[in-house]
Amino acid sequence: MPDFTKITSKVPLEHLAIIMDGNGRWAKQRGLPRSAGHHQGVEAVIQIVDECVLQGIRFLSLFAFSSENWGRPRHEVDGLMELLLQFLASQRQRMLADGVKLRVIGDLSRLPAPIQAALTDAQKDTSQGQKLTLILALSYGGRDEIMRAAKQIAQQALDGDLDINQLDNKSFSTFLDTGNLPEPDLLIRTSGEMRISNFLLWQTAYAELYFTDVLWPDFDRVELQKALDDYLQRKRRFGLTDDQVGAQKGE
Numbered sequence: 001m002p003d004f005t006k007i008t009s010k011v012p013l014e015h016l017a018i019i020m021d022g023n024g025r026w027a028k029q030r031g032l033p034r035s036a037g038h039h040q041g042v043e044a045v046i047q048i049v050d051e052c053v054l055q056g057i058r059f060l061s062l063f064a065f066s067s068e069n070w071g072r073p074r075h076e077v078d079g080l081m082e083l084l085l086q087f088l089a090s091q092r093q094r095m096l097a098d099g100v101k102l103r104v105i106g107d108l109s110r111l112p113a114p115i116q117a118a119l120t121d122a123q124k125d126t127s128q129g130q131k132l133t134l135i136l137a138l139s140y141g142g143r144d145e146i147m148r149a150a151k152q153i154a155q156q157a158l159d160g161d162l163d164i165n166q167l168d169n170k171s172f173s174t175f176l177d178t179g180n181l182p183e184p185d186l187l188i189r190t191s192g193e194m195r196i197s198n199f200l201l202w203q204t205a206y207a208e209l210y211f212t213d214v215l216w217p218d219f220d221r222v223e224l225q226k227a228l229d230d231y232l233q234r235k236r237r238f239g240l241t242d243d244q245v246g247a248q249k250g251e
């Protein structure tokens, strides 16, 4: 359960996660190439990051490229990588000015070397950001992340550095890419699809889910506010009874 005393935002939400979907369909509706949808999608990212900073949300996770997206046509993958480089270069100053700290999760070893270098630099440059941690999921798959964590744990056990009897949910999760980050409170998916598509499988165990038909390039601060308003109406119980939850919140 989130520690509500630590939450500074206007909504009791520490970590927002978004599956940004629908760029291709947005472009298709306009008779444009898919790349145009991805370009417009970046504009939506910039607006939503800005709004999260304003709203005092501490962590924002964006699913930008999945482990399965490697299977897309070569030119689309190359275009997305190029767009990522442009994003990092164009947003550097803004991130620094706004107190945004960048963090990347996923199997980064599969990314082209120049992208890996740019991500390392961007994370170093923004490491002092205090307001919002922006978590970009790149070459990311929830199963892949859990598998990599399991392998690391097995290796440490084999080396005699870890007693598996001591392993619990909390210590297991520190082996995930997300490490000690709080779990998402709300997961938004755009474009009308109602699935998780291998995003943050472990971490969203108790996230509230919000689905909207709006395509990602059209998702703006008004749409975000609708999602936050909807989230405010939710009753999170984490398996407990209403009375227990009320008592914990001091109601």
Ligand code: IPE
Residues within 6 Å of the ligand: 020, 021, 022, 023, 024, 025, 026, 064, 065, 066, 069, 080, 191, 216
């Ligand atoms: C989401 O939009 C962006 C990425 C997955 C990189 P899509 O590219 O999946 O757009 P649709 O789902 O085909 O409309």
Ligand code: IPE
Residues within 6 Å of the ligand: 019, 020, 021, 022, 063, 064, 065, 066, 069, 193, 195, 197
């Ligand atoms: C999920 O979208 C991945 C990202 C948003 C980066 P996809 O478009 O790849 O997911 P599916 O194929 O519709 O499940």
Ligand code: MG
Residues within 6 Å of the ligand: 021, 022, 023
């Ligand atoms: Mg899609």
